[in-house]
Amino acid sequence: MLAKLKASLHPxxxxxxxxxxxxxxxxxxxxxxxxxxxxxxxSRAKLMxxxxxxxxxxxxxxxxxxxxxxxxxxxxxxxxHQVIDENLFTEALxxxxxxxxxxxxxxxxxxxxxxxxDTE
Numbered sequence: 001m002l003a004k005l006k007a008s009l010h011p012x013x014x015x016x017x018x019x020x021x022x023x024x025x026x027x028x029x030x031x032x033x034x035x036x037x038x039x040x041x042x043s044r045a046k047l048m049x050x051x052x053x054x055x056x057x058x059x060x061x062x063x064x065x066x067x068x069x070x071x072x073x074x075x076x077x078x079x080x081h082q083v084i085d086e087n088l089f090t091e092a093l094x095x096x097x098x099x100x101x102x103x104x105x106x107x108x109x110x111x112x113x114x115x116x117x118d119t120e
Contacts, residue, residue: 006090013086022083055082
């Protein structure tokens with residue numbers, strides 16, 4: 001399901017991400033503003049929380065990739081510049097959609113953890 005979503009979001013991610021395939025919070029917010037996710041659906045604080053929760057996962061998910069993440073940055077660079085890749089961008093939007101749909105009290109990071117546990 002997320003693979004189909006990722007494929008359909010690829011052109012948008014490519015437009016807003018940098019040349020290395022990373023998206024900063026500022027770029028993420030630009031996307032959210034351009035598509036009415038902010039401020040129509042979510043507050044800046046909510047989107048910031050979601051983004052940085054996912055950005056924290058990013059180096060962990062890719063630590064076995066020869067010390068480099070999917071954006072091509074070293075872990076040292078990653079620590080000073082939190083970003084998400086295309087997979088986490090897709091997750092962010094899926095989590096937003098889920099939250100709009102069910103509006104439950106589960107923390108977004110828990111939903112991501114549940115997803116990754118279920119797919120292993």
